[in-house]
Amino acid sequence: MSDNGTAVAMAFVALFLVGGVISFFKQGLKKGALLLAVLAVLATIAARLWW
Template sequence: MSKSAVALLFVGLFLAGGVISFWKQKLPKGVILVLAIGSVMCLAAGAMRL
């Protein structure tokens, strides 16, 4: 596994945790949506680099 793949997967999981946290805090849906899209993109990029 390359360092970039690990970094992208870590960032994607970190952002996913942020999505869950923001959802529980009842923050605006637009903020949660942008964060979720970023998380999915990081996880996908990390998975493709494996």
Template sequence: MSENVLAIAMVFIGLFLIGGVFSLAKQGLKIGAAVCALGAAMAITAGVLWW
């Protein structure tokens, strides 16, 4: 049960970071958006593989 909770939390964090990518890109901060996108990809991948 706790493994699923951690996986869901990682996917949620990834989705939150995707929102950050859109926000940073809208502000014109492309380097920050790229770093945030990398973090989002890693978090979602970790959540899916953890499941």
């Protein structure tokens, strides 16, 4: 996979995790939502660094 392809894949992972944050928060699982939020931020940073 090219460098841009990896960055795009990481961006999609970040968006998927943001969806999980919203879902967990709606269910009242605040610790899980916090964990997914941290992972989403890390995936966003990884996508930005790979770009």
